[in-house]
Every structure is written in C-alpha cells, then in structure tokens.
Amino acid sequence: MSVSSTTPHGHANRWRHTLAAVGAKPRIALPSLFLLLVAIATIWPQLLTAVDPIVADPLQAQLPPSVDHWFGTDHLGRDVFSRVVYGARYSILIGVSAVAIASIVGAFLGLISGLSRGIIDEAISRFLDVISSFPDLLLALVLISFTGPGTVNLIFALGVASVPRFARVVRAQTFVIAKSGYVEQAKTFGLMRNVLVIRHILPHALAQVPVLATIGMGTTIIQAAGLSFLGMGPQPPAPEWGAMLAEARNYLRVAWWIGVWPGLAITLTVISISALGKRWQLAFEGRRQS
Amino acid sequence: MTTLLEIRNLTIGFPQDGHANTVVHGLDLTIHKGEAVALVGESGSGKSVTARSVIGLAGAAARISADRFYIDGEDVRNFKEANWRRLRGRKIGFVLQDALVSLDPLRRISQQLSDALGTRGFFVRPNLHEESVALLESVGIPDPGRRLPQYPHQLSGGLRQRALIATAIARQPSLLIADEPTTALDATVQKQILDLLAERRKAGHTLLLISHDLAVVSRLADRVLVMNNGRIVEEGPTEQILTRPQHPYTQQLLDAVPSASSKGFRLSPAAVTNSPDTQARVGTIERIRIPLPTKTIDQHNRVLSAHNLVKRYGGSGGAYAVNDVTFDLASGEALGIVGESGSGKTTVAKIVLGLVEPEQGTVLIDGKQWSNIPEAERRPRRASMQLIAQDALSSFDPRYTVEKIVGESLDSIGVFGAARRERVLEVLDAVRLSEAFLKRHPRELSGGQRQRVAIARAFAPRPRLLVADEPVSALDVSVQAQVLDLLAELQAASGTSLLFISHDLGVVHHLTDRVLVMKDGRIVEAGGVHNVFSAPRHSYTRSLLDAVPTLT
Numbered sequence: 001m002s003v004s005s006t007t008p009h010g011h012a013n014r015w016r017h018t019l020a021a022v023g024a025k026p027r028i029a030l031p032s033l034f035l036l037l038v039a040i041a042t043i044w045p046q047l048l049t050a051v052d053p054i055v056a057d058p059l060q061a062q063l064p065p066s067v068d069h070w071f072g073t074d075h076l077g078r079d080v081f082s083r084v085v086y087g088a089r090y091s092i093l094i095g096v097s098a099v100a101i102a103s104i105v106g107a108f109l110g111l112i113s114g115l116s117r118g119i120i121d122e123a124i125s126r127f128l129d130v131i132s133s134f135p136d137l138l139l140a141l142v143l144i145s146f147t148g149p150g151t152v153n154l155i156f157a158l159g160v161a162s163v164p165r166f167a168r169v170v171r172a173q174t175f176v177i178a179k180s181g182y183v184e185q186a187k188t189f190g191l192m193r194n195v196l197v198i199r200h201i202l203p204h205a206l207a208q209v210p211v212l213a214t215i216g217m218g219t220t221i222i223q224a225a226g227l228s229f230l231g232m233g234p235q236p237p238a239p240e241w242g243a244m245l246a247e248a249r250n251y252l253r254v255a256w257w258i259g260v261w262p263g264l265a266i267t268l269t270v271i272s273i274s275a276l277g278k279r280w281q282l283a284f285e286g287r288r289q290s
Numbered sequence: 291m292t293t294l295l296e297i298r299n300l301t302i303g304f305p306q307d308g309h310a311n312t313v314v315h316g317l318d319l320t321i322h323k324g325e326a327v328a329l330v331g332e333s334g335s336g337k338s339v340t341a342r343s344v345i346g347l348a349g350a351a352a353r354i355s356a357d358r359f360y361i362d363g364e365d366v367r368n369f370k371e372a373n374w375r376r377l378r379g380r381k382i383g384f385v386l387q388d389a390l391v392s393l394d395p396l397r398r399i400s401q402q403l404s405d406a407l408g409t410r411g412f413f414v415r416p417n418l419h420e421e422s423v424a425l426l427e428s429v430g431i432p433d434p435g436r437r438l439p440q441y442p443h444q445l446s447g448g449l450r451q452r453a454l455i456a457t458a459i460a461r462q463p464s465l466l467i468a469d470e471p472t473t474a475l476d477a478t479v480q481k482q483i484l485d486l487l488a489e490r491r492k493a494g495h496t497l498l499l500i501s502h503d504l505a506v507v508s509r510l511a512d513r514v515l516v517m518n519n520g521r522i523v524e525e526g527p528t529e530q531i532l533t534r535p536q537h538p539y540t541q542q543l544l545d546a547v548p549s550a551s552s553k554g555f556r557l558s559p560a561a562v563t564n565s566p567d568t569q570a571r572v573g574t575i576e577r578i579r580i581p582l583p584t585k586t587i588d589q590h591n592r593v594l595s596a597h598n599l600v601k602r603y604g605g606s607g608g609a610y611a612v613n614d615v616t617f618d619l620a621s622g623e624a625l626g627i628v629g630e631s632g633s634g635k636t637t638v639a640k641i642v643l644g645l646v647e648p649e650q651g652t653v654l655i656d657g658k659q660w661s662n663i664p665e666a667e668r669r670p671r672r673a674s675m676q677l678i679a680q681d682a683l684s685s686f687d688p689r690y691t692v693e694k695i696v697g698e699s700l701d702s703i704g705v706f707g708a709a710r711r712e713r714v715l716e717v718l719d720a721v722r723l724s725e726a727f728l729k730r731h732p733r734e735l736s737g738g739q740r741q742r743v744a745i746a747r748a749f750a751p752r753p754r755l756l757v758a759d760e761p762v763s764a765l766d767v768s769v770q771a772q773v774l775d776l777l778a779e780l781q782a783a784s785g786t787s788l789l790f791i792s793h794d795l796g797v798v799h800h801l802t803d804r805v806l807v808m809k810d811g812r813i814v815e816a817g818g819v820h821n822v823f824s825a826p827r828h829s830y831t832r833s834l835l836d837a838v839p840t841l842t
Contacts, residue, residue: 181684188643190672190702200687 106166114174
C-alpha cells in the first residue's frame with residue numbers, strides 16, 4: 001500500500017499527474033471527475049451556485065443561456081443552472097436509498113433462501129418470481145398508486161422493484177459456496193454453524209453486491225427520473241431532473257435550454273455510474289478467474 | 291529412417307517487464323518415423339510448452355527461437371497462423387490431458403468427430419458416418435453406433451479419453467503428441483489408454499509422449515528425454531534410463547515412484563531440493579534409500595470401528611454407494627482403501643467424518659457412538675479427527691492467509707493468541723514451510739506447497755485419526771514423493787491413525803499397513819498390504835494390480 005506522497009514541489013506536480021491520469025485512462029478518469037462534481041452538488045450545492053433554485057422572477061422568464069444565467073432561465077424565470085445543481089441531490093438521494101433498500105433486503109432474502117433450502121427457499125423464490133414477473137417501472141407505478149406520489153414513496157417503490165435482482169445473485173452464490181471444499185473442511189473442524197456461515201459463506205456470497213449495486217444505481221436513477229416525469233416523485237417546485245423535464249416539455253420549441261440541461265445531467269450521471277460499475281465488475285471477475 | 295521432427299537449440303521465453311523469462315533453454319529433439327519418444331519432467335520443467343511449440347500453440351506471448359526446426363522436411367520457424375493450421379490435425383495430432391475439458395460439452399461425439407475429420411473441399415464428407423464409426427472402432431470404443439449421438443458427459447472417463455484420441459488421429463497425422471494422456475485416470479483406465487497407444491506404436495505410428503511419471507512411459511517409449519528446468523538433463527533408450535541413469539535428477543525421479551520395494555523408505559532425497567547440483571555428482575550415483583522412522587501400532591486400541599455401513603444414492607431404493615462395509619483401524623496404524631472412482635471409497639470417508647450419515651450400521655470413534663448422533667454432540671469431538679482433501683486449493687477459503695487457514699483447525703480445541711501462532715509455526719516447520727509463508731494466500735502457493743499446508747492444518751490440533759482422501763493424486767510424481775514422505779514421517783512421529791484413500795495402488799502399498807479393496811460399494815478383499823498385493827485372492831484385486839504401470 002502506498003500512501004499518497006507529498007513532495008516539496010507539490011501542487012503543480014500533482015495537477016500534472018492528474019491530467020496525465022485523465023489522458024492515460026479517460027474511461028475511468030472522466031466519469032470519476034463528473035461524479036465528483038455530482039457529489040459536490042449533492043452535498044454542498046452552494047459551492048457551485050449562489051442562486052436560489054426556487055425563487056421565481058417572471059421578468060426574467062425564458063432567457064437563453066448567458067453570462068448571468070449559464071443555462072438560461074425557465075418559464076417562471078428560475079435559474080436553470082442552479083436548479084440542475086440542486087437537482088443532483090434528489091437523483092442521488094433517490095438512487096442511493098432505493099439501491100440500499102434493494103441490496104439489503106435482497107441480500108438478506110438471498111442468504112436466507114440459499115442457506116435454508118426446502119420450504120422457506122421455495123416460498124422466497126416464488127415470491128421473488130412474482131415480483132420480477134412485473135416490469136420494474138410498472139410495479140413501481142402500481143405501488144405508488146397505493147401509497148401516493150412523493151419522494152419517500154418513490155424510493156420505496158423503486159427499492160422493492162429491484163429486490164429480486166440482488167436476491168437471485170446472492171442465493172446462487174450461497175448455494176455454490178455452501179457446497180465448496182472449504183465449507184466442508186470447516187465442518188470437520190467442528191465449527192458452529194453460525195460461525196461457519198459468517199466466516200466462510202457470507203463474505204463470498206456478498207462479494208458481488210457492491211458491484212451489482214453500482215450498476216443498479218444507474219438504472220434506478222433513470223427510472224426515478226421517469227417516474228418523476230410522470231409526477232410520481234418529488235412535487236413542484238422541487239428541482240428534480242425528471243420533473244424539470246416534464247415542465248420543460250411545453251417550451252421545447254421556444255426555449256430548448258429548459259429541457260436540455262437536466263436531460264444532459266441525467267444522461268451523463270447514468271453513463272458515468274455505469275461505466276465505472278462495468279469497470280469494477282470486470283476487475284472483480286478478472287480477480288476471481290486469475 | 292526418415293526424420294519427422296528435427297529441432298536444434300530451441301529456446302522459448304515469455305518476456306514480461308523486460309525479463310526474458312526463458313522456460314526452455316537450447317533443447318534438441320529429433321523424432322524419426324515410427325519412433326515413440328517420451329519427454330519426462332515435473333510441472334514447470336518446460337515439457338508441455340515444448341510440445342505445444344511443435345504445433346504452433348505455445349501462445350502469442352511466447353518468443354521462440356531455434357537453429358533448426360523442421361517438421362517433415364518443412365522449416366516452420368517463420369510459419370504464420372495459416373501455415374500452422376494446415377499442419378495441425380493433418381500432420382500432427384494433439385491429445386490434451388483432460389478429456390472432460392477438451393471435448394465441447396454441448397457437441398455430440400459425432401459432431402466432434404466430423405469437426406476433426408473436416409470437410410472434403412467445400413462439401414461434407416459423403417461417408418462421414420462410416421468414417422466416424424471406423425475411427426471409434428480403431429480406438430477400441432465398443433458399440434460405436436450407440437456412442438456417436440451421445441454427449442461427452444454420457445461417456446465414462448476412459449471412453450472420453452479414447453474419443454479425444456480419435457479426434458486427434460482422425461486425419462491420420464504422421465505424429466501424435468499426447469500431453470499427460472492418463473494423469474487424471476484410474477489405473478485400469480490408464481492401462482487401457484496406454485495399451486491403445488502401444489497398439490498404435492506397434493502399427494508403426496510415431497508418438498511423442500509427455501509425462502511426469504517415468505513408470506507410465508516406460509512400457510511405451512523407445513527413447514526417453516528427461517527434462518528439468520527447461521533443459522534436457524539426460525537422454526537415451528528407455529531401458530538404459532530406467533536401469534542405468536547417469537544423472538542424479540533422473541535417479542530422483544525413479545526413486546520417487548512409490549512401490550512395494552520403497553516401503554519403509556523415503557521417496558525423495560533427504561533435503562527437499564528443486565535443483566540438485568548437476569555436474570558434481572554425475573556418474574557417482576548410488577541408490578541409497580533413507581529409511582522412514584518406525585511407527586508403533588497398538589492393536590488393542592481401536593480408534594475407529596465401522597460396522598456394516600450401508601448408504602444408497604438418493605435415499606432408500608437408490609443404487610448402493612456403500613454396501614455392508616465393516617473395518618477397524620488401530621491406534622498408529624495406516625489403513626488404505628483402494629478402488630476405482632465410483633467404488634464408494636469417498637462415501638466411506640464422508641461417513642467416517644460424520645459429513646454423511648449411514649442408513650444402516652454404526653461408526654464408533656474411540657469406542658463411542660459417532661454416527662447418527664446430533665451434530666452438537668459430535669462437535670466437541672471433531673478435533674480428534676482431521677481431513678486432508680484431494681484438492682487442497684478448494685479446501686482453503688480463498689480470502690484466508692496460510693496463518694488463518696492452519697490456525698482455524700485450532701478453533702475447536704480453544705487454542706488462540708500466542709499459543710496458536712506458536713503451534714501454527716511449529717506445524718509449518720514440520721512440513722518445511724518457513725515463516726514467510728504465513729502471509730501467503732492459497733493462490734500464491736504451488737501444488738506441493740498447498741498440499742503441505744493442508745497436512746500442517748490436519749496435524750495442528752493433534753488428531754487421533756487422519757482421513758486422507760486422494761491427497762496426492764493431483765500431484766507430480768516428484769512432488770508426490772515429498773508429500774508422502776512428510777505424511778509418513780508425521781504419522782510415525784505423532785502416532786496418529788491414518789485412513790488413506792487412493793486409486794493408486796503403488797502409493798497405498800508404499801504408505802499403508804493394511805488395505806481394503808472396494809468395488810461397487812463392497813469390500814472385496816482386505817488384509818495386510820503385502821499379503822493382498824503379493825497374493826491377491828479376488829480377481830478384481832488382480833486386475834487392479836495388473837494395471838499398475840511399473841518401472842520395468
């Protein structure tokens with residue numbers, strides 16, 4: 001493990017290194033840089049813009065991009081750049097929370113299913129079959145129609161819809177590892193079953209979950225934007241990207257900038273996450289095979 | 291005699307990060323038409339990559355140079371992929387080690403054969419079926435018409451290997467290369483394959499055989515080349531190599547073959563060395579065997595008794611995996627179980643280990659009930675019984691270091707902290723692994739080192755009984771020799787009883803005191819290992835013994 005070295009002629013050198021790194025591995029560096037921006041926008045949007053995303057100024061409505069308003073203003077005169085920056089918080093929050101619910105519940109169900117077999121496994125597996133027999137978006141729509149629109153309900157709906165993806169992988173992994181040589185060997189040591197599961201089965205069965213979660217996050221953000229577009233997510237005037245697209249729809253001919261920027265933000269965020277996730281998955285699989 | 295293959299000063303390297311990584315150094319190899327030549331050496335000696343270079347399959351990363359490299363009069367040094375393709379199958383057939391891996395599991399035998407036979411011009415061969423049948427007949431597959439539509443997994447190991455050989459000889463190549471063609475096989479199946487190759491040789495076909503086992507090639511080859519660390523250390527007629535070896539490494543390989551005559555002696559030289567000093571000792575070889583320590587067997591102290599064990603596949607009504615098996619194991623004794631795959635010997639091991647419950651019969655450990663009791667009652671007694679599995683690598687948690695792997699067996703007897711570390715170091719030292727190995731992961735160990743770690747782990751909690759299920763069948767003869775020596779030494783020193791399961795009769799004869807011969811789940815013969823192997827009463831034991839390749 002090398003600790004990042006701090007040399008006397010520090011900053012200039014480090015910048016050059018960073019630039020060199022971007023040049024050398026653009027497929028990793030560019031998405032990383034973009035996600036860094038998104039992360040800043042999520043945690044501390046004031047750092048990127050001083051303008052309030054909610055305050056409307058009808059006199060300034062539908063201004064094209066300029067030095068004052070980088071991304072222009074929308075039909076109510078709100079600054080689009082500020083709204084796009086603040087919107088990151090919604091997308092990331094919804095994406096992270098929904099995936100967290102899906103991966104925790106999914107991994108738990110998968111483990112129980114894989115370890116217990118028999119009637120419990122059968123019950124869980126059939127339940128998951130039912131869930132995954134609906135398309136994700138349709139299932140989320142159905143759930144929201146029961147719970148009503150809103151950020152929390154959206155998170156819950158999207159989370160539930162992608163539980164099977166995690167549960168299936170963890171269950172299959174658990175099966176394979178429970179039959180492996182080292183688990184049999186550990187049995188001959190007289191280990192308690194719980195110890196055996198925690199030591200030798202859990203870490204391997206869960207190894208793929210972070211990778212799956214990363215890739216799943218991209219999908220979830222798109223779905224969240226889609227549902228928000230339909231008005232199922234955060235309610236106006238919240239600057240959610242999907243909701244912004246819905247509002248911009250009516251002005252696309254006269255003021256393209258209202259819709260294009262949030263659209264770009266969604267696209268780039270999802271592409272960045274997927275690109276990094278795929279990279280990670282490849283590295284992960286490579287490590288397993290070598 | 292026409293020369294089929296002529297190689298002068300062959301050097302193969304896999305350059306990486308500026309290092310040449312040369313694996314073959316200036317090798318000369320000539321094969322005449324009708325000759326059977328064997329290339330013998332342990333894994334890593336460069337024998338396989340040499341064989342692969344002869345069909346242009348050494349890999350894209352390989353850098354190959356030679357002064358002369360002629361195949362059937364053609365200089366192949368500047369061959370392109372297209373040139374090689376013309377050669378493969380037609381001039382040179384190649385049989386790989388593992389038929390299960392080498393045959394496409396999703397293609398029928400007929401399809402594999404038609405791939406191998408190729409097309410005639412643009413069209414499918416008109417009499418493909420007849421040719422395929424003839425081909426299967428030529429490799430001794432009975433009832434070929436029934437086998438053609440089957441998939442590889444429907445064939446037994448021996449038939450599969452024959453089918454693989456059939457694909458290699460489909461276009462009547464002038465040279466057949468077989469890379470460890472029998473290593474994964476039972477002795478009886480191995481014999482069938484060797485007989486098949488011997489028949490081809492008698493019919494005048496040319497053969498290049500690659501193996502780590504001198505005994506396997508001894509019956510088959512006219513000439514043997516012994517390879518070590520990328521160099522040919524000795525070359526000569528088979529008979530001369532076997533009876534009057536000139537090089538200490540050849541002697542070492544010969545000594546490593548376990549047999550009746552090696553019983554009670556070490557198989558490997560006293561110090562574990564991988565590169566014996568080559569020049570100094572040439573010509574001054576004496577066959578000195580170093581005796582193993584004697585063991586004490588207490589016949590009155592029964593560590594393990596198994597009575598009338600019965601286990602069927604898939605519960606009652608299924609075929610018998612184990613049928614009425616009864617045996618005892620005394621303290622300090624080594625008991626061998628031999629039989630072909632599917633004879634039920636591994637199931638017996640699992641029943642003894644308490645991983646599988648017998649349907650009928652009982653297992654007693656130290657006179658107390660062991661089978662069909664709740665796991666909670668068994669758990670505290672498990673430390674007295676340890677397992678050495680066939681595939682050491684898969685018996686290690688890949689995330690664990692050697693220290694954790696060995697230490698885990700001490701959990702059950704409650705040894706933790708400094709005492710655990712001390713015991714781990716002690717047993718690692720006993721298997722001649724230094725402290726530097728503590729932090730290694732399983733993948734960073736060689737095959738022999740892995741098996742030594744497995745042995746260290748098994749001995750760590752000072753068990754009374756050791757169950758070893760084919761612990762050396764995946765190893766080279768020379769590495770196997772080191773592992774068997776360690777096992778014998780530690781067993782004698784600790785007075786542990788050993789239940790040793792193997793399909794290799796030589797190994798069992800060398801290591802154990804008594805032996806059970808199993809066939810189809812039953813014990814067909816039992817007794818002292820000398821009696822059983824020198825005067826077998828059951829015909830099955832005799833057929834097993836006949837199949838063992840010997841150094842004659």
